Amino acid sequence: MxxxxxxxxxxxxxxxxxxxxxxxxxxxxxxxxxxxxxxxxxxxxxxxxxxxxxxxxxxxxxxxxxxxxxxxxxxxxxxxxxxxxxxxxxxxxxxxxxxxxxxxxxxxxxxxxxxxxxxxxxxxxxxxxxxxxxxxxxxxxxxxxxxxSPPLTFDEFANDVISYGDMVNVMVGDLQRIRYYPALGFSTEQVVPTAVWQAYEYLVAAGFDDHLVADISR
Incomplete structure (x- = not known):
């Protein structure tokens, strides 16, 4: 990584x-x-x-x-x-x-x-x-x-079942849903700081897009 x-x-x-x-x-x-x-x-x-x-x-x-x-x-x-x-x-x-x-x-x-x-x-x-x-x-x-949740740090979480790549892909997908699901009635609004969304965009550009929902922002 x-x-x-x-x-x-x-x-x-x-x-x-x-x-x-x-x-x-x-x-x-x-x-x-x-x-x-x-x-x-x-x-x-x-x-x-x-x-x-x-x-x-x-x-x-x-x-x-x-x-x-x-x-x-x-x-x-x-x-x-x-x-x-x-x-x-x-x-x-x-x-x-x-x-x-x-x-x-x-x-x-x-x-x-x-x-x-x-x-x-x-x-x-x-x-x-x-x-x-x-x-x-x-x-x-x-x-x-x-x-x-279990008291695990970022560095401790990955194991032989859940790789770092899997973890990052799911985290990115969840952040996308946090941003766009409220408008669909699925969850309450959450403030997403600029630095967090910039990190999201960086990770998507780096290829961590396996768990993204297509066209969710439209």
Whole structure:
């Protein structure tokens, strides 16, 4: 990774992170993916008493196709059980295919179970914190939420499952969505500082465009 790409990617990474202090809530809401560290972190939060139950939401996405023997949500739930979370405290929503879908289908699941949590802790990857919270605020405004992620630095995040290239591509795609999704009614407005958008443009010009949505700005 060149110095210019590194600096720009770090700017975007820092923008996505919100660093919200955690308070005990009614429900841990985990938006699943290919990163099992999110499942492990959510289980740790449960075991520390941050909420009385966990919802894992997610089907199979482009990145997780063939990675797990079941849906993302089911795989994450199995990890939580192995770490000591009681099965009766886990709810699984295995059908959602994007962030908005996670929220809509989880809301439906909780209604079916006659559960009405008022305060949520959203658990996500570090570079998806901001868009996750913005999406939740738009689609479920009657509830209160905070967002958190495994305490990993930019330099620590990449591993044998998620490369630096994959990470930067997703970060860039999420920033594009943060900029343009509010006009489509998908999320709340977020201020994007000039330096952050310049970093985005630098990374797109450098070829990190795998997760961009075509014609989204039109």
């Amino acid at each position: 060149s110095s210019g790409i590194y600096r720009s990617a770090k700017i975007v990474w820092d923008y996505h992170l919100l660093h919200q202090p955690l308070v005990k809530s009614d429900c841990l809401f985990v938006l699943c993916s290919n990163d099992i560290r999110v499942a492990e972190y959510a289980a740790q939060l449960f075991l520390q008493g941050y909420a009385p139950y966990i919802v894992f939401s997610g089907n199979v996405g482009e990145i997780t196709q063939g990675l797990f023997p079941c849906s993302e949500a089911e795989h994450f739930a199995n990890i939580a059980c192995e770490m000591g979370v009681p099965s009766e405290c886990i709810h699984v929503e295995p059908f959602a295919t994007n962030t908005g879908d996670n929220i809509i289908k989880t809301r439906e699941l909780l209604m079916e179970k006659n559960l009405d949590p008022q305060r949520f802790i959203l658990v996500q990857k570090p570079f998806m914190e901001r868009r996750t919270l913005a999406t939740f605020e738009k689609l479920w405004p009657s509830k209160t939420a905070q967002v958190t």
